[in-house]
Amino acid sequence: MTDRTGTRVAGSGRSLKTAAEALSALRYLGSAPGGVTAEELGVELGKSAATARYLLNTLCQEGYARREGPAGTYRLSDGPPWGDAWGGSDDTDGAVEASATDEPEPAMARVLDLDDAREALRPMRREDDPVSRYELPESLADAVTELYWRTRQRSYLARWDGDATVIVDARGHQGLARIPDLRERIPVAQAHALAVTKALVATSAEIEELLLAQTDRPAFTATTITTTPGLAAELARVRREGVAIDREEFAEGFCCVGAPILAPDGRVAASIAVSSPARRFAQDSDALTDAVRDVAATAMREWRERVAATGTADHPDHRATDHTGPRRTGPPRR
Template identity: 45%
Template structure:
């Protein structure tokens, strides 16, 4: 396992990962003609899989770009503007999929609509790197249980155990390639966690077929999650919309909850593509004295997955 894999809890390995990313940026700056993944891996003393994940993440985040030959070089300007220039205003994150139109408030409205329909805590997760997943929005009323252990960043080593990230992993050929190459066991978070690689691949195939993912106490005992992709106009699926609930609620109302997640995600995809108006309809009204909590986080990470 590479040193750059970040386990739950972060700690010194998180700092080691950050130092490796800074080294990678410095190396790209020293090689204006660019570096391929093999070159970067050799310079950093890391595996080719780690170098590919790092390059993918740097490019997706706007710090680097690929040329026609596939070599990676430092971009002319980082996401916040010119290198070294002070930021005059906070940058608008824009579309989570480069080249697609900005979804505006569509994704936030979808998260709220899912909560209103199900009364379960709802989440929006974006893939900010190849398998680096960030919880960018949450909805739920005060007192509604939050999913244990789910913060603003889902460590790649935990992505196999959560429906919100299973949806994203199902769209990532790079993840499957890395699993085949590295072959490390999946981490057991609970007694129900899936730890067999062949079984995970089969489940991801099923997620692609059904368009929805579930976890039944795989991430946290007593809790479950359901998620579906929000597909961008170009067909990319780097955004997942879903909810968390008690395992008991899932057992009682699985069909109803799955249908709600599918419907709201499909509507958000259609709104993003401009096929229907962006104003959500059919949401149940708020209950008396109910205050909807909103949570947002804009974090990203640079780490290869621990499989």
């Protein structure tokens, strides 16, 4: 099992040391409300500025921190990625001294009632959601690996999960540029700006309706499509051409190409995508687009053939339970 950098997790003292450094960085951020720079964190940890910057960027990607301003100041996020506020799960004096007329909170019931918790976290989930309930075959992990080896760029597999797009698998190698602030769970508020999400949206009437109903879409860069007519036209183009492209729409300096993965019943189940620096994309956009198209087409054909050969179908009622985060399968990341 490997982490995002290609460092083996099991049985590796280095991985434990890296985890400790990340926790130290998190504590240091928490003690500096005015923010810190990579250079300052490097001095604190006794590391180079490059190593400190890597730690900070990782914390940003996972939702624990944010970067502000051209000077590269990093601050702790307003709250942890799982919600609430920092330390919000701890009992406080105020909670102890609550009015006697207040209803006591059934804490154990909240913990045990997973269905209610899931609905609270995903208020836009539909009980009959036909998109997020496919069980993705293991062969799609091979497709992500194939796309990575063909392009040598970061490759992703994503699926819809209630009210967000979730990256369930990824490939890359250490030193390969990452899209800043891209997290494993991509909310609807960002779906208009990324190819990996536009590929899903354009091929699902349910998700498209949800996205087009959003208002006040943020402009992440000067090229972000924010208007409803503009986004509707973009999604129509994706359906015509079979691929979604974002040209520095989410982050300056990064482009992405994505394609839908249709289940054997013809409905979209996932999307596969590759990201690259804008300079590389300007030179190799056709090759990257062709690679995404080819790998997606092969993955869908193999899925159909497997279903035909086994006589079984990956029906939406067979919801996957093991695709909650990026998989770490495939060859070692170099």
